[in-house]
Amino acid sequence: MTVMLRTRALSKSFTLHLRGGLLMPVLADIDLEVHAGECVVLSGPSGAGKSTLIRSLYGNYRAEGGSILVRHDATMVDIAAADPRTILAVRHKTLGYVSQFLRVVPRVSALDVVAEVLLTRNIDLDTARDKARSLLLQLNIPSRLHPIPPATFSGGEQQRVNLARGFIAGHPILLLDEPTASLDAENRAVVIRMVQQAKASGTAIVAICHDADVRDAIADRLFTMSPYQDAA
Amino acid sequence: MTEPTLLSGRGLGLSFGGITALADVDVDLWPGEMLAIVGESGSGKTTLLNVLSGRLTPDTGVVWYRDPNGQLHDVHAMPAPALRTLHRSDWGFVHQDPRQNLRMTVSAGGNVGERLMAQGARHYGDIRAAALDWLAQVEIDADRIDDLPRTFSGGMLQRLQIARTLVTHPRLVFMDEPTGGLDVSVQARLLDLIRSLVTRLQIAVVLVTHDIAVARLLAHRIAVMQRGRIVETGLTDQVLDDPRHPYTQLLVSSVLNA
Ligand SMILES: Nc1ncnc2c1ncn2[C@@H]1O[C@H](COP(=O)(O)OP(=O)(O)O)[C@@H](O)[C@H]1O
Ligand SMILES: Nc1ncnc2c1ncn2[C@@H]1O[C@H](COP(=O)(O)OP(=O)(O)O)[C@@H](O)[C@H]1O
Ligand SMILES: [Mg+2]
Ligand SMILES: [Mg+2]
Numbered sequence: 001m002t003v004m005l006r007t008r009a010l011s012k013s014f015t016l017h018l019r020g021g022l023l024m025p026v027l028a029d030i031d032l033e034v035h036a037g038e039c040v041v042l043s044g045p046s047g048a049g050k051s052t053l054i055r056s057l058y059g060n061y062r063a064e065g066g067s068i069l070v071r072h073d074a075t076m077v078d079i080a081a082a083d084p085r086t087i088l089a090v091r092h093k094t095l096g097y098v099s100q101f102l103r104v105v106p107r108v109s110a111l112d113v114v115a116e117v118l119l120t121r122n123i124d125l126d127t128a129r130d131k132a133r134s135l136l137l138q139l140n141i142p143s144r145l146h147p148i149p150p151a152t153f154s155g156g157e158q159q160r161v162n163l164a165r166g167f168i169a170g171h172p173i174l175l176l177d178e179p180t181a182s183l184d185a186e187n188r189a190v191v192i193r194m195v196q197q198a199k200a201s202g203t204a205i206v207a208i209c210h211d212a213d214v215r216d217a218i219a220d221r222l223f224t225m226s227p228y229q230d231a232a
Numbered sequence: 233m234t235e236p237t238l239l240s241g242r243g244l245g246l247s248f249g250g251i252t253a254l255a256d257v258d259v260d261l262w263p264g265e266m267l268a269i270v271g272e273s274g275s276g277k278t279t280l281l282n283v284l285s286g287r288l289t290p291d292t293g294v295v296w297y298r299d300p301n302g303q304l305h306d307v308h309a310m311p312a313p314a315l316r317t318l319h320r321s322d323w324g325f326v327h328q329d330p331r332q333n334l335r336m337t338v339s340a341g342g343n344v345g346e347r348l349m350a351q352g353a354r355h356y357g358d359i360r361a362a363a364l365d366w367l368a369q370v371e372i373d374a375d376r377i378d379d380l381p382r383t384f385s386g387g388m389l390q391r392l393q394i395a396r397t398l399v400t401h402p403r404l405v406f407m408d409e410p411t412g413g414l415d416v417s418v419q420a421r422l423l424d425l426i427r428s429l430v431t432r433l434q435i436a437v438v439l440v441t442h443d444i445a446v447a448r449l450l451a452h453r454i455a456v457m458q459r460g461r462i463v464e465t466g467l468t469d470q471v472l473d474d475p476r477h478p479y480t481q482l483l484v485s486s487v488l489n490a
Pocket of ligand 4: 279
């Protein structure tokens with residue numbers, strides 16, 4: 001099976017300069033490997049560093065030690081060492097991320113928030129919007145909401161817009177941070193189906209999710225994390 | 233990624249009397265990229281922008297610009313007429329105060345058309361059509377084309393300045409606090425416009441702002457300035473979500489929803 005993502009001895013700590021330079025180690029010696037078509041769910045108590053790991057994989061947090069190899073085109077790129085423009089290129093084509101909360105952009109409609117990734121790939125506007133529309137409908141966001149900027153949407157609606165945005169481009173690697181946290185059972189089932197479809201088409205997925213039913217439905221493997229102090 | 237840079241500054245330094253406005257600054261900008269320079273008031277952002285654009289000569293260092301033919305130019309060694317030509321064609325400059333760029337005694341359409349004429353456009357019908365098109369792109373009603381800018385609101389003036397700047401399709405635009413001094417609601421519209429125009433036209437931008445939310449919305453990369461130095465650079469979301477330098481941590485922590 002093709003390795004899509006592999007970390008070796010990944011470590012991450014924060015130095016809080018506003019707290020007198022307090023050093024907060026969060027990740028140490030993380031070896032994670034994810035193959036094409038596989039979903040690995042990060043598990044562990046709150047504060048174990050699950051979101052920090054996902055953000056580090058995405059290049060949002062800067063890893064300090066170790067490597068994060070990501071299969072991008074025909075090569076393995078080390079996100080931990082890549083320059084900013086390389087990271088942007090990897091995100092554009094290879095690495096998708098659904099954050100816990102949607103970051104809203106003033107004046108941009110829900111439809112265009114979702115279509116955006118396709119537009120930056122020079123797909124024409126109508127095609128991009130059609131695809132965005134069908135994904136939003138699949139996630140039970142009704143048409144009347146599509147032209148509205150999601151700033152005023154409920155938490156669950158924003159989360160579904162965020163999911164549509166994350167799934168639209170078919171990135172070969174997807175990182176999902178609590179994608180079903182504020183969804184009802186019906187919409188959780190939609191997300192489960194979307195994850196299963198992505199896996200079937202070869203997408204490698206790293207997810208955080210607390211719902212046992214969702215976890216059982218999507219996880220091929222658990223990757224257990226414990227808060228740094230316990231690990232020591 | 234070995235694509236050559238569009239603009240590079242190396243070892244830039246400049247003092248005003250005893251005040252060090254810039255020290256040891258290196259900057260790179262690639263084609264189509266938005267770089268935000270952030271930092272508090274007085275940190276040297278405007279000075280850096282002026283040095284990069286050749287409007288101010290640094291005490292030390294050099295700024296290289298690569299023209300469309302791949303030829304490198306030392307911006308501060310260029311003859312004045314060549315630099316002026318560059319500013320009228322390949323480059324643009326958006327000031328915080330649009331009055332610095334606009335001609336207040338010339339109509340809105342004239343302000344946009346003037347930049348085209350400076351580039352050699354002569355056909356009145358074409359120039360007027362281009363002006364109309366650009367007014368529409370910055371959401372100014374066509375029936376305002378013959379009005380003088382002094383009848384415009386602050387937000388409209390700023391949009392007119394952007395139309396005037398972009399009409400020549402520059403490859404590189406310098407922006408100094410383009411949304412500073414505008415109401416929040418007006419800012420949002422302007423930011424959205426800048427974002428969509430710059431993305432669509434693939435213009436490289438050096439954007440100076442003290443507003444981290446503006447940098448978050450627009451910029452691919454960010455450089456944080458403190459007392460004339462760049463103390464931290466990186467991808468915009470890295471620097472804002474995982475700030476490393478004490479000054480960046482302070483800057484980010486003092487903003488809501490940075
Ligand atoms: N940007 C940050 N700056 C400082 N500390 C952070 C930052 N992000 C996360 N942390 C800290 O890292 C630890 C792990 O957090 P997180 O990764 O969110 O855990 P989880 O997702 O497992 O609940 C927490 O103590 C948290 O406060
Ligand atoms: N023409 C000038 N003469 C004297 N001092 C100046 C001049 N321009 C800027 N300065 C000083 O240089 C420093 C940086 O200014 P500036 O680049 O305008 O900062 P910013 O744009 O970040 O607010 C400040 O201390 C400012 O007072
Ligand atoms: Mg978390
Ligand atoms: Mg300034």
